Amino acid sequence: MANNEELQVDEQAIKKAEELAQAASQWLASPEASNKLSDLLRQCTIAAKSLAEARRIDPDDLNRPVTK
């Protein structure tokens, strides 16, 4: 019984999500949405560079003894 109730709740939630997606998809088709995604992805390019820089090892560090 409890499983059936949970299933109903799930199905309602999915239906609601799909209705919201229907409304949202109208906005996603707009040029404004396209520009927004371009902005967001541009940030990824900058972030990837700083990610790589933070992980870069100074070659001198590889040959300096860890002594203490």
Next chain:
Amino acid sequence: MAPYEVHAYSPDEFRRLIADKSHGAPAVIANSLHAVYFAEYFRELDAKTIVVENDYTDRDYLEDYAGYYVRCFAKYGRRCTRLHFFKRAFATSDFQSVLASDAPTLSLKQLQDDYIGFVVVKPLPLTAIGRTCLLTYDKAGGRRRFPNTRTYEANLYGLPLTIDTLAYQQQDSVVAACATSALWTVFHATGKLFQHTIPSPVEITSMSGVLTKSDSRRFPTAGLTPTEMAQAVRGVGLEPLLIGAKDPATIQTTVYAYLESKIPVLLVFDLKDDPTGEVTDRHGVAVTGFSLGKTAPAPYGNTGLLLTATRIDKLYVHDDQVGPFARMEFSGQEIKTSWIGTDGKIGSISALPKLMLVPLYHKIRIPLETVVKIIMIFDQFLEWMRSARNSPLTARAVWDVKLTSIAELRREVVASGLAGDSRERALTTSMPRFIWRASASIDGVNVFDLLFDATDIEQGKLFFAAIEYDAATVAFVKRMTPQALQLLHQHPPSFLAVKPVLDWFHP
């Protein structure tokens, strides 16, 4: 000499025993940072009794003894002493009754329940702390994590005692410097995990390639370079991954991702005396735990990606100059250590991180950075969907990114409460042995896991499946994905790494 002794624990008694059994100068030992640290640690563990196991043969010390000390003119002993600690008060007569099984006043269960571990005391005057296996700090409701502990057995005169921890020892400054001690700890974890032999300190120093050095003596060792440390990792059949440690987020994400899969990380840093600002030496420690002390993750990079790992406020490290599970606390770009600075205060020396070394099984080929880049792009797509009017994505996703294995993943799926088709699919999908698992949660609810093949090549597809937990969120993402895929093709090819993930959600 009696085979064993039983003493009531006190910091003074511990220091006296160390000095007595190592033949060291009591004043030197009493004033060492180890003495201060162990006193604090045993207070936390609530130690009450010490059982001294005299005339103990320790394999690691014996190898070091055969490799160096046996040829010294001075007579250094070949046997050690092992001190066992219990958080139960008992007397010699109680312990004697257990061994004699003569109306015992203590049970084996009581001894095991109250066992907090052991410290091997080497017969060396200044560097006496040998193999040490002590309980970790309390887990503090899951805030403190020590994922790479393993079970050690200590047979005390036929009494089988066990302890879950990771072994620690102090460098002897002869066959081992800090780098060797840190590697020794790391190998104790990987040896069990990846099935390799665990070398002694003298063997690690030898494997590092210092034997071929032409510019200085081999022993006493003056320390290892990261290149030599990497060589020692290859010596046990693993692959060394060296990563720069230029910012706290890189350290947090790396430590979290690998430690959660039971792989310890070796951290190398410069020591800075805070009172004078002087940078003195370069030091290495094994990171053996962390604390998720921050309530919320900090935005990572300029996209604002939220990673659970950035909640780490402290690392716990096996620091051969301090003790096991010593705290290191993030403070801006630096990390506060437990070292004593020129002002005589504990914690007045900071660490300036330089690099990390991760010992990996050869099949773990894809680094964390590659997966984080894909997650970062996909997270931006989620943010784009969230910015739509009426979006049900009420908050930004928080990502928990860690390495895992097929067995561990399936164990967690079984324990997760996931039911129905998603569960069956998650349990029966063909998977590689090592997997990068990126779990997304929104408002504290786990919505889906993205699974990446950690054994693939960088040019490969990497992503192979998702585990869907929250049907409503997944339904929304699926409805939005076709539009996302259309727009993806209008952007540079570098973003195509995310396409396999979007393809999964394409209805």
